[in-house]
Amino acid sequence: xxxxxxxxxxxxxxxxxxxxxxxxxxxxxxxxxxxxxxxxxxxxxxxxxxxxxxxxxxxxxxxxxxxxxxxxxxxxxxxxxxxxxxxxxxxxxxxxxxxxxxxxxxxxxxxxxxxxxxxxxxxxxxxxxxxxxxxxxxxxxxxxxxxxxxxxxxxxxxxxxxxxxxxxxxxxxxxxxxxxxxxxxxxxxxxxxxxxxxxxxxxxxxxxxxxxxx
Numbered sequence: 001x002x003x004x005x006x007x008x009x010x011x012x013x014x015x016x017x018x019x020x021x022x023x024x025x026x027x028x029x030x031x032x033x034x035x036x037x038x039x040x041x042x043x044x045x046x047x048x049x050x051x052x053x054x055x056x057x058x059x060x061x062x063x064x065x066x067x068x069x070x071x072x073x074x075x076x077x078x079x080x081x082x083x084x085x086x087x088x089x090x091x092x093x094x095x096x097x098x099x100x101x102x103x104x105x106x107x108x109x110x111x112x113x114x115x116x117x118x119x120x121x122x123x124x125x126x127x128x129x130x131x132x133x134x135x136x137x138x139x140x141x142x143x144x145x146x147x148x149x150x151x152x153x154x155x156x157x158x159x160x161x162x163x164x165x166x167x168x169x170x171x172x173x174x175x176x177x178x179x180x181x182x183x184x185x186x187x188x189x190x191x192x193x194x195x196x197x198x199x200x201x202x203x204x205x206x207x208x209x210x211x212x213x214x
Contacts, residue, residue: 026050026141029194036186043190052202053146069202072145080208087204088211092151100125101162110134112172113189122159128179131159133171140170156187 031046043062047054051073057066067080068090077090101122108119115136123130144167147157156174160166176185 026139027194028197029192030197031189032191033187033189036188037184047197047201048142049197049199049202051142051145053142054201069204070146070149071202072142072149075149077149078204080204085205085208086211087208092149099127099158099162101159103163112136113192115172117172120163122163123179124155124159127155129155129159129184130177130179131156132173132175132177133160133163134173135169135171137169139168141168143170154185156185 028049029047031048033044033046035042035044043058045056045058047056051071053070053072055068055070056064059065064082067082069078069080070076075092077092078087079090080087101124104121104123106119106121110117110119112134115138117134117136120133120135121130122133144161147161150157152158152161155176159176160171160174163169171187172189174185174187175183177183
């Protein structure tokens with residue numbers, strides 16, 4: 001059971017930003033992205049439908065290693081272990097973190113994965129970090145509620161949430177660096193597919209049992 005809890009904690013720490021949408025109206029579909037920390041790269045997939053987001057962490061062979069189901073309307077997160085066929089309610093008792101940042105919305109633009117993106121730079125005034133985002137301004141309405149529900153504490157999420165008037169934006173690329181230029185973390189969208197999704201993706205399978213904390 002300790003191994004199960006460690007895997008859940010690792011997945012929770014890994015969930016963060018990731019993609020976009022072509023259609024008018026709120027995005028619905030799948031988003032694939034990579035997260036690189038130093039020499040280690042992990043792959044993730046978002047499944048987005050209405051108020052719910054399913055996040056899958058994938059292994060080297062493409063197998064699903066961990067799942068999070070986020071319900072932004074109910075403000076709940078459930079973590080699933082496909083290996084053990086178990087799930088757990090993930091509590092969110094941590095207070096939201098306030099941080100002082102400087103935001104620079106530049107005039108630099110480029111097309112990423114078919115989206116017109118604008119460069120936004122965010123720097124911390126006391127923690128020696130700078131994050132560069134390339135954001136697309138479309139109907140990515142799920143992102144801010146998802147980050148609020150997850151209450152993320154990593155710099156990419158915290159800095160993004162401090163950008164003014166960010167509703168509808170989504171970062172196609174996010175790069176965290178030290179102020180001396182050393183790259184720490186990089187997130188990049190690799191594939192986007194828009195379309196209707198099966199509601200079963202956002203429910204607990206009937207053969208899964210609930211893990212109870214002792």
